[in-house]
Amino acid sequence: MNFNIRGENMEITDALKDHVYKKVGKLERYFDSTPSSDVHVKMSVLSQDQKVEITIPMPKLLLRAEEKHADMYAAVDLVVEKLERQIRKHKTKVNRKFRGDNSLKYMFKNELEPVAEENVQDDDELEIVRTKRFDLKPMDAEEAILQMDMLGHSFFVFSNSINGDTNVVYRRKDGRYGLIEPES
Known part of the structure; x- marks a missing residue:
């Protein structure tokens, strides 16, 4: 993964960069092969909070999360936890729905633990329950x-x-x- 770390209203220290490399690098364990995608990390200081946004564009999948916290290191940890949940959720959905050889299913490791059932929506919950039609003015x-x-x-x-x-x-x-x- 290629990291692009930038700060807004702050300077990114080497210790902060190392923390991001270490935490985001752990996401590689969820994939069969190391993704060759870019990792865009934006860190900013707001009035009271520190904000971290991480975007990882991949073929057929976009991982993105943001989090605010009083401590920048804690915000990085929280964002990585969100990304891990997204990956597990995608893996669970992919295993249920897609069966083709060229699907997302083969991007993830097979031994990945599924998301707890209470956190995954059933196929029935993804049903469109209302449709609106209107003229685009x-x-x-x-x-x-x-x-x-x-x-x-x-x-x-x-x-x-x-x-x-x-x-x-x-x-x-x-x-x-x-x-x-x-x-x-």
């Missing part, structure tokens, strides 16, 4: 944000009046807004 992102706020939703799907693409605006955890656009 052409508008710009600012108008879409206004529509989203008027409806009291956390996201809004719209047709971009500039390029005609389907876009999504959403409210971020920090209270600001984000825009999702398809790649060309």
Whole structure:
């Protein structure tokens, strides 16, 4: 794994880097072969908390977690625990659903312990229970944000009046807004 560690409002010390290498490196034990993917680690200092975000893009799978804590080392530990749970959850789902030779099933080690049953959703729980249909009105992102706020939703799907693409605006955890656009 190739590490890309960066700090926001802080300097990354060698001890902190070593801690990240050690903790995130433990994730390699869950895979048959060492993933050759990049590990993006973003550490930031907020007013009271330390925040760690780790993203590991892999073929057919994206692992991502973030965590806040008063101590940066504890935040790293918590994020790695989340990533481990994600991996075990994916492994359990993959073993249940996918049977093909080229599936995700063969990315993980077979001796991986499954997630406890109370933490895994049954196939019935993944059922779509409601479908909404609506016309996508052409508008710009600012108008879409206004529509989203008027409806009291956390996201809004719209047709971009500039390029005609389907876009999504959403409210971020920090209270600001984000825009999702398809790649060309």
